[in-house]
Amino acid sequence: xxxxxxxxxxxxxxxxxxxxxxxxxxxxxxxxxxxxxxxxxxxxxxxxxxxxxxxxxxxxxxxxxxxxxxxxxxxxxxxxxxxxxxxxxxxxxxxxxxxxxxxxxxxxxxxxxxxxxxxxxxxxxxxxxxxxxxxxxxxxxxxxxxxxxxxxxxxxxxxxxxxxxxxxxxxxxxxxxxxxxxxxxxxxxxxxxxxxxxxxxxxxxxxxxxxxxxxxxxxxxxxxxxxxxxxxxxxxxxxxxxxxxxxxxxxxxxxxxxxxxxxxxxxxxxxxxxxxxxxxxxxxxxxxxxxxxxxxxxxxxxxxxxxxxxxxxxxxxxxxxxxxxxxxxxxxxxxxxxxxxxxxxxxxxxxxxxxxxxxxxxxxxxxxxxxxxxxxxxxxxxxxxxxxxxxxxxxxxxxxxxxxxxxxxxxxxxxxxxxxxxxxxxxxxxxxxxxxxxxxxxxxxxxxxxxxxxxxx
Amino acid sequence: xxxxxxxxxxxxxxxxxxxxxxxxxxxxxxxxxxxxxxxxxxxxxxxxxxxxxxxxxxxxxxxxxxxxxxxxxxxxxxxxxxxxxxxxxxxxxxxxxxxxxxxxxxxxxxxxxxxxxxxxxxxxxxxxxxxxxxxxxxxxxxxxxxxxxxxxxxxxxxxxxxxxxxxxxxxxxxxxxxxxxxxxxxxxxxxxxxxxxxxxxxxxxxxxxxxxxxxxxxxxxxxxxxxxxxxxxxxxxxxxxxxxxxxxxxxx
Numbered sequence: 001x002x003x004x005x006x007x008x009x010x011x012x013x014x015x016x017x018x019x020x021x022x023x024x025x026x027x028x029x030x031x032x033x034x035x036x037x038x039x040x041x042x043x044x045x046x047x048x049x050x051x052x053x054x055x056x057x058x059x060x061x062x063x064x065x066x067x068x069x070x071x072x073x074x075x076x077x078x079x080x081x082x083x084x085x086x087x088x089x090x091x092x093x094x095x096x097x098x099x100x101x102x103x104x105x106x107x108x109x110x111x112x113x114x115x116x117x118x119x120x121x122x123x124x125x126x127x128x129x130x131x132x133x134x135x136x137x138x139x140x141x142x143x144x145x146x147x148x149x150x151x152x153x154x155x156x157x158x159x160x161x162x163x164x165x166x167x168x169x170x171x172x173x174x175x176x177x178x179x180x181x182x183x184x185x186x187x188x189x190x191x192x193x194x195x196x197x198x199x200x201x202x203x204x205x206x207x208x209x210x211x212x213x214x215x216x217x218x219x220x221x222x223x224x225x226x227x228x229x230x231x232x233x234x235x236x237x238x239x240x241x242x243x244x245x246x247x248x249x250x251x252x253x254x255x256x257x258x259x260x261x262x263x264x265x266x267x268x269x270x271x272x273x274x275x276x277x278x279x280x281x282x283x284x285x286x287x288x289x290x291x292x293x294x295x296x297x298x299x300x301x302x303x304x305x306x307x308x309x310x311x312x313x314x315x316x317x318x319x320x321x322x323x324x325x326x327x328x329x330x331x332x333x334x335x336x337x338x339x340x341x342x343x344x345x346x347x348x349x350x351x352x353x354x355x356x357x358x359x360x361x362x363x364x365x366x367x368x369x370x371x372x373x374x375x376x377x378x379x380x381x382x383x384x385x386x387x388x389x390x391x392x393x394x395x396x397x398x399x400x401x402x403x404x405x406x407x408x409x410x411x412x413x414x415x416x417x418x419x420x421x422x423x424x425x426x427x428x429x430x431x432x433x434x435x436x437x438x439x440x441x442x443x444x445x446x447x448x449x450x451x452x453x454x455x456x457x
Numbered sequence: 458x459x460x461x462x463x464x465x466x467x468x469x470x471x472x473x474x475x476x477x478x479x480x481x482x483x484x485x486x487x488x489x490x491x492x493x494x495x496x497x498x499x500x501x502x503x504x505x506x507x508x509x510x511x512x513x514x515x516x517x518x519x520x521x522x523x524x525x526x527x528x529x530x531x532x533x534x535x536x537x538x539x540x541x542x543x544x545x546x547x548x549x550x551x552x553x554x555x556x557x558x559x560x561x562x563x564x565x566x567x568x569x570x571x572x573x574x575x576x577x578x579x580x581x582x583x584x585x586x587x588x589x590x591x592x593x594x595x596x597x598x599x600x601x602x603x604x605x606x607x608x609x610x611x612x613x614x615x616x617x618x619x620x621x622x623x624x625x626x627x628x629x630x631x632x633x634x635x636x637x638x639x640x641x642x643x644x645x646x647x648x649x650x651x652x653x654x655x656x657x658x659x660x661x662x663x664x665x666x667x668x669x670x671x672x673x674x675x676x677x678x679x680x681x682x683x684x685x686x687x688x689x690x691x692x693x694x695x696x697x698x699x700x701x702x703x704x705x706x707x708x709x
Contacts, residue, residue: 395533396545397543398561399531399532400532401617405532
């Protein structure tokens with residue numbers, strides 16, 4: 001029963017943190033954000049810390065992580081001299097984007113040096129936006145990220161301080177991608193809460209990229225929730241590149257609602273991290289909306305990567321297509337749960353799902369689980385999951401042409417990964433990710449020059 | 458010195474003995490045909506020679522240009538000049554033909570202490586060799602063998618052979634499944650690649666291929682051993698009479 005006692009202890013410690021800092025947490029944010037904190041905390045207390053006993057967290061037990069952490073909270077922004085150009089130069093060479101820097105969950109002041117965004121686009125601190133753009137924010141804040149269904153989302157909603165707010169007005173096509181660089185940087189162990197809100201109006205087009213990094217070797221936990229509303233006829237791509245050191249727990253929630261005729265691509269590339277849990281919920285809430293949902297995770301040592309997707313087909317004639325792949329080395333572990341729900345009236349739904357995994361060692365472990373709930377009989381749905389090893393026949397073919405075993409293995413791993421990378425529709429971005437993945441597979445950890453990855457390699 | 462010298466070679470696959478004492482010598486400039494009924498060990502011999510680890514050599518020696526072939530890994534054997542045109546070339550989705558060939562060619566060059574080919578030189582070489590086997594230009598933009606027809610796969614094998622210029626090429630039933638035009642193209646490619654310094658082993662069921670590529674020697678492999686060797690006329694005799702008369706000669 002010790003486990004339970006410690007778990008309760010962790011919950012009450014977090015609750016105390018909440019009570020003790022209540023005024024501080026709410027400082028500078030609108031009431032509509034602060035008013036939902038208490039109910040969110042109550043929801044968290046009710047659901048508890050995600051563990052094997054929580055059905056949707058079966059593959060990622062966070063009990064120990066939360067029991068043991070005594071991390072500082074990022075209630076206020078840390079003062080650092082982070083030069084935008086430094087980070088830019090090491091990570092994404094010659095890639096022309098609108099750069100948005102987030103440090104320890106806080107929209108960074110240096111962003112004010114950015115050139116104005118085109119055509120009425122607003123990009124700013126979420127905290128500020130709750131005060132300065134309350135009409136926009138209040139309408140959408142907390143509407144998709146449901147605190148009563150997910151303990152981590154509840155925790156995020158209870159403790160939210162800042163993050164990024166993006167508003168793309170109707171009929172706006174952004175030619176340059178938006179690149180959000182999330183940096184964790186601290187001289188002591190740190191727990192970060194970050195909350196982002198993206199509103200894309202009707203007939204908008206944008207490519208949004210999240211890059212998650214750690215710049216120092218401390219222990220980090222980041223609980224990062226993003227809500228994204230996509231208007232009619234819009235075309236939105238959301239890419240994420242997770243590249244953090246092994247002592248980081250990256251817990252993300254991405255909640256998206258799509259209106260009629262909208263097209264969405266999501267692609268989560270996990271290059272490096274300690275414990276990674278990505279929750280993704282997409283509501284196809286208008287006819288003829290389509291979602292292409294991809295992920296690639298490369299793990300080694302004792303890393304853990306768990307992708308949990310929940311695609312809701314709420315209207316007829318929508319299409320979703322999921323492709324997730326993992327390559328697991330050493331004693332790393334992975335999880336994939338693909339939940340699809342087709343509502344009773346959502347006829348002519350097409351929903352596909354595929355999860356392919358390669359285990360490079362005998363101790364690496366992958367759990368994969370499709371969950372299809374289909375409430376009408378006029379649908380096309382399929383799912384498939386494989387867990388395998390490198391194809392020996394293909395390996396031999398390459399070797400027989402003079403390519404040594406190590407190189408041949410790399411070629412095959414890269415080939416396996418490439419199917420997911422091919423779904424990245426921005427050429428420059430795809431080439432960059434290709435390079436990062438290639439380096440990662442070769443064991444040359446791709447990193448920023450000042451990144452903490454050096455310390456724990 | 459013999460190019461290839463196989464002495465009393467025994468090998469098994471999945472615990473079953475397949476090769477039971479092969480002796481064969483191949484010299485520069487020679488073309489050898491190995492024929493024999495299904496299951497006699499022809500493909501096993503080819504796979505053992507190129508170093509497929511699914512096949513276990515239990516006895517015997519093989520030297521290649523004086524070196525111990527069996528001690529080398531598959532990629533080193535290739536770089537020493539050995540090549541197998543596979544009976545069933547495997548499809549490798551995601552590995553592009555260009556990347557694959559460029560890696561292979563440059564690995565060969567590295568082995569010979571030559572600098573890697575520049576992108577321009579490589580593409581030029583590829584164009585030249587593609588023309589030799591009439592390989593559809595588009596195919597090299599695809600993944601290795603992915604979605605290739607049977608004939609295209611076989612042409613692709615010969616194309617790779619042209620790119621890598623082996624000293625000993627083993628063609629494992631390269632003719633099976635080819636229509637007459639493809640057969641002519643493939644054979645023509647093999648003949649163009651022939652020099653006084655290299656050698657070829659043709660594994661085939663059919664005399665047909667030997668109309669195009671004329672062997673110096675024909676061997677019959679039966680139950681894991683070479684039971685008969687003669688000149689090219691043996692192939693015609695086999696085509697006409699089948700293998701029963703050989704079995705009779707062996708007293709079966």
